[in-house]
Each structure stands twice: as C-alpha cells, then as structure tokens.
Amino acid sequence: MGTPSTDRQTLDEPAAVRFTGTGVPLALRWRGSIWQVIGEPMQWSSSNSWWEPDTxxxxxxxxxxxxxxxxxxxxxxxxSPVLEFDISADPRWQGWRLHRVAGPTGF
Structure with missing residues (x-):
C-alpha cells in the first residue's frame, strides 16, 4: 500500500495563535476556521546574527x-482533515507568522 498524497503550501502570513498557560499552541485561526491542535507540538529555535548599521x-x-x-x-x-502547520516568531516582527501548511490533497 502506498502513502497517501499530500500537498504542501509555503506561506508567509500573520498567524492568530492561542496558547495554553504554559506557552504551548492550543489553536490557530486560518482561512476563517479555528484549527484545534492535536497531539504533541514540536518546538525549536534558531539564532542568527543581525547587523544594525548604526551600531x-x-x-x-x-x-x-x-x-x-x-x-x-x-x-x-x-x-475534518488533519493538517500540519509551521509557525514562527522573530523579534524583528510583531506576533507569529504562518510559514507552512501540509496535509491531504485538496485542502
């Protein structure tokens, strides 16, 4: 048996995210719907140098x-179908951004 078809969409748009009291994502508002987080979310961080010309x-x-x-x-x-979402927050912008959505074909 083969793996199910999936689509992946790369985005860069503001994300309206609700978090638990411990800072774990609980829900995301996307395309007019509330997407409830299921399972265990995965968290990571990355650091880069940012050069400010005046300093x-x-x-x-x-x-x-x-x-x-x-x-x-x-x-x-x-x-409903289960989709996978990637969001990130960077101190250079305000709030969270949605970067990737992956899931069954036809979402």
Missing amino acids: TPLGGSGSVITTRSWRFRAQTGPA
Whole structure:
C-alpha cells in the first residue's frame, strides 16, 4: 500500500495563535476556521546574527536574533482533515507568522 498524497503550501502570513498557560499552541485561526491542535507540538529555535548599521564596529555592533518555531497538527473538528502547520516568531516582527501548511490533497 502506498502513502497517501499530500500537498504542501509555503506561506508567509500573520498567524492568530492561542496558547495554553504554559506557552504551548492550543489553536490557530486560518482561512476563517479555528484549527484545534492535536497531539504533541514540536518546538525549536534558531539564532542568527543581525547587523544594525548604526551600531556596527564601523558605526555600530551586531546582535543575535533568536527565532522561535512550532510545528503541530490540527483539525477543525473530529471529521475534518488533519493538517500540519509551521509557525514562527522573530523579534524583528510583531506576533507569529504562518510559514507552512501540509496535509491531504485538496485542502
């Protein structure tokens, strides 16, 4: 038996995310629906140098920017398809951004 077909969509749009009291994603509003997180979300972070021209050695200094990311599966209800979402937050922008959605063909 083969694996089911999947589609993946790369995005860069604001994400309206609700979190539990401990900071774990609980739900995401996307395309007019509330997607409830199911299973255990995965969290990671990455750091990059960010050079600010006014503060670099020839006129300033650099700083390290840490981006926080989550990947989770979610669905709108018990009979809806399960999609996988990637979101991230970076101190250079306000709020969370949705970067990737993957799931069954035809979402």
